[in-house]
Amino acid sequence: MRIFEINTSQVSEHAALAPLALPGSCSAASYLWISLTRDEFRASLPEVQQILQTLCQTQLVDLHVADLLNDQLPSHSDYTSQYDVLVFRRLASGGNGQPAPATSPAATPAAPAPRPRGGPPVLRRIDTRPVGFAVFDRVLLSVHPEDGAVRDVFAARLLAAAAPGDRGTPALDVRAVTNRVPTSPADLMLRVINQIVDGYLDLRRELTKQLDHWQAELIDPRSRFTNWGALMESRQSLHHLDEICEDQRAAMQDWLDNLETLPPPKDAAEGRERELVMIRSRDVLEHIERVVHHVRRLEQNAETAVQMHFSVQGHRANDIMRVLTVLTAVFLPLNLIAGIFGMNFEFIPLVHKADGFWIAMGSMLAIAVLLVLIFWRKRYLARTR
Numbered sequence: 001m002r003i004f005e006i007n008t009s010q011v012s013e014h015a016a017l018a019p020l021a022l023p024g025s026c027s028a029a030s031y032l033w034i035s036l037t038r039d040e041f042r043a044s045l046p047e048v049q050q051i052l053q054t055l056c057q058t059q060l061v062d063l064h065v066a067d068l069l070n071d072q073l074p075s076h077s078d079y080t081s082q083y084d085v086l087v088f089r090r091l092a093s094g095g096n097g098q099p100a101p102a103t104s105p106a107a108t109p110a111a112p113a114p115r116p117r118g119g120p121p122v123l124r125r126i127d128t129r130p131v132g133f134a135v136f137d138r139v140l141l142s143v144h145p146e147d148g149a150v151r152d153v154f155a156a157r158l159l160a161a162a163a164p165g166d167r168g169t170p171a172l173d174v175r176a177v178t179n180r181v182p183t184s185p186a187d188l189m190l191r192v193i194n195q196i197v198d199g200y201l202d203l204r205r206e207l208t209k210q211l212d213h214w215q216a217e218l219i220d221p222r223s224r225f226t227n228w229g230a231l232m233e234s235r236q237s238l239h240h241l242d243e244i245c246e247d248q249r250a251a252m253q254d255w256l257d258n259l260e261t262l263p264p265p266k267d268a269a270e271g272r273e274r275e276l277v278m279i280r281s282r283d284v285l286e287h288i289e290r291v292v293h294h295v296r297r298l299e300q301n302a303e304t305a306v307q308m309h310f311s312v313q314g315h316r317a318n319d320i321m322r323v324l325t326v327l328t329a330v331f332l333p334l335n336l337i338a339g340i341f342g343m344n345f346e347f348i349p350l351v352h353k354a355d356g357f358w359i360a361m362g363s364m365l366a367i368a369v370l371l372v373l374i375f376w377r378k379r380y381l382a383r384t385r
Helices: 038-043 045-056 062-069 149-162 185-219 228-260 268-341 356-377
Strands: 002-006 011-014 031-037 076-079 084-091 128-135 139-144
Touching (some): 002 149, 045 139, 062 084, 062 128, 084 185, 128 185, 139 185, 268 356
Antiparallel strands (some): 002 011
């Protein structure tokens, strides 16, 4: 569990939920980011509802609580008149395709363990876990899987952005430190989602390398591709990734549509803040569409590589059959001559001559050379590159 109080100039982290439920515990110019795992959210639900009632004069609907606790929910968006809910699936941590740590058995009924993915390690990474967000005016509630990797990475960036001159802050990559502190819970949520989408953008580079390697093997006429099981697993994984990204895009589009239906801003500051949220939302949507486009292109490349492989095999079979046909055509007249002179007749031309054998052999050789030259000029003996 990590709790942050954020305003435009500083970020402070709190150790417990209970003090925040008291009136006046959070200044009017700041907002809270309450980040919990699913088990922590389930155990701390009364305290969280009390904080929401104190700061936002509302509580989470029971159906939205169930959505935030559901570990199998696809990406989707929902809203009420006082808060929005967004569920977004991220890549599982560790990159091994193994399921996340199981929750306590008393919490929820045990779900069947997913079948381990086959194929190369990069394909086993296409395993996702949902991250739930509840966006209020003064509170962002995020519910994460048990590892909380996305939360911890972004928390480090948030603290670094809030105190860029503090020597006690851990050294981070300059590109990873944001230029300013998020101005609202919606802005903060979109930054976390943008970080999640960047994980998919990094994954597509590794997928491209793997499929390029398979394409080279499939097209190479000197190699015999036998890794068909892994290739089929890769196509299924890409299709699964395409479905995940489509759900993400639909959820972000619903979020954008909801923003556009909000009443007009009351002043210029609120209008500016809403414009920034819209811009960041469109940027996240553009990143998701880029991932969708790339995944579909990878699917098409994999399908094209398989088709080219069978086309190459067909060309090889045609080359072999053409050579065999040419050899048959060359030896056919020779067999005819040999068959004629092998008949049991007493009077056959050249049979009783001393040089008859050599005349027949010379004729057969001349016919064979002539046929080979004719087939060579017609390119029947040329190999296909």
